[in-house]
Amino acid sequence: MTRRTGSQLKPVAQLKPVARAGLLLAVPALALISVGVPLNVLIYDVPFLLAFPVTVVHGASIVLALVRPRIAAITSVAGLLLLVVLGRGDDLGAPWPLSVTALLTQILVIVVLGLRATWPVGLCCWLASVAVAAAGAALLPRGDTEAAVTGNIVLLTSISGGLLLLGVVVRQWQQIRSQLVRERAVSAEEHAKRVLVEEKARIARELHDVIAHSMSIINVQATTARYRYPDLNPELAREFDEVSAASRQALTEMRGLLSVLRDEESGGALAPQPGLTRIPELIENARRAGMRVEAHDLAVLDGLGASDIAGVAAFRIVQEALSNVTRHAAGARCEVRFARMDGDLIIDVRNDAPEPGVTPGPGGGHGLIGMQERAAILGGSVRTGRTEDGGFEVHAVLPLDSSDEQERQDR
Incomplete structure (x- = not known):
């Protein structure tokens, strides 16, 4: 039963925002049509054969405004005009020139136009609606008091005009917000490329x-x-x-x-490149900085006879792995292990899960990409990922002699 319910709700959840909004607007549209047809027939003496299609077209303009704003503006004004011309009943107690359902329908159409269309479309629909109401009151008098007629027109003008202005402001705010989000995404992408x-x-x-x-x-x-x-x-x-x-x-x-x-910042970097012999010093400096680092089998690094490129790659991988622990799991215990197998140096840096309340620092994963590129130059590999206890692991395999590795690949 649970699976069946989930499968039934899944298509609805995957609907686009416009489709979901259309479903929501269909509810008041159907309600206004259901009430408007008998109201126009019984109170305003509109023939049923005319009241039904005109009211349906007028109410459907609410949903149509989501996808076809210009067409919806035209159909709503046309439907409003027909209802004013046809709806001249003798009940002087009924609102005139716009019925309650026609008034609410037109207000909803104008609001949707303000949110979905450009402001000239909503403004033109608003002006045309006010003009239809004013023309109907002036050209088709029914005997109602001037205050009642004026109040009906003022009600349409003020409410629809205010909501139209609010809708235009909200739409402009959404557009500016969307543009800022796009600009931030582009900036983040450009920054990521620059870092790489x-x-x-x-x-x-x-x-x-x-x-x-x-x-x-x-x-x-x-x-x-x-x-x-x-x-x-x-x-x-x-x-x-x-x-x-x-x-x-x-x-x-x-x-x-x-x-x-070389750039201006790196032009003065004249220090010798680090290698395997400086890895113990790197680990000791991390301990002095407050990291809980445990190093195992450092003796493996002595007398390996690795190439200079392999030494630099090993040092940088350990350095970047320890930096990641500092950024993303400050205070967590970290273990660094070294091993040698079939002419390869194996480096394993693993840290525990971050302490509760520790917020991971920012990072785009470019350091991990740098590790992989350094290992790839030697023909090695770097594997990274989460551990079962919630920590993180960096496992690198570096050929000690890249020339031997190249010969094995050529064979």
Whole structure:
């Protein structure tokens, strides 16, 4: 029974806002039609064959105003005009020139137009409605007192005009609010893209520093080969000279690339790139900052012989993982584990669930993307996700020698 009820309510919940509003407006529209038809026939002496279609068209304009505002404005004014022309009963106690149902129907139409259409459409419908009422009172007198007729017209003018103004204000406010939401979404998207580009540029700068160091060693070794080995074969000496020239050219081109990657803020970053040996220092600094960090198997990092790129990637992954704990689970206990398996360095950073009352800090997940990109450069991987106890885990697998990993992929 519960499933059947849920399946019956689901289509209604999935309706668009306009459709839901149409269903809500259909209720007063049907009520006004049901009351208006006998009222026009019995009190205002309108023939049933005319009263029924005119009242239905006039009442249906309420719902029609949601989807076709201009057509609804025309049909409502036309229906109002026909009701005024046809409804000239002898009961002088009935409101004139507009019946109660016609008055309420026209007010609802004008309100919906103010909320859904541009303000000229609602204004024109309001002016036309007032003109029809005034013309009916002036051209089709019925003998009612002047105060009663004037009050009927003033009632339409004041209530519908005030609600129209309110509807226009609400619609303009909604449009401004929607525009602000769109602008914020665009700004957030642009900020996310900028952060990703900056992170990629930072990774590229770090890789440049590592690769430039290796190229410099190659250049020095190739340049000094003929001096370190006086008996070197002339052909081999020429080979070393060519290697030296090629490495110098590569260094020159890399310096040009670096000038593009460096910005005003990073131009003075001349400190050596961090590696595996600085990870214990990183963890100790986190403890001094108040984090509850437990490190396991730090001895695995000693004597690994990892490439410089792998060392930088490992350091940055641990750094970003600890920063995420600080931002999103301040005060939670954190464990950092290291292991070595088949030439890969395995890093596992796991934290407990945040303490009650701790509000997670802002973050767009760009740090996690940076971890994955660093691991991908080496042919490794990073897996992140929630733990069963409500905490968070970062599991990274980094090949210690990217060249070996590349050879395995090529095979």
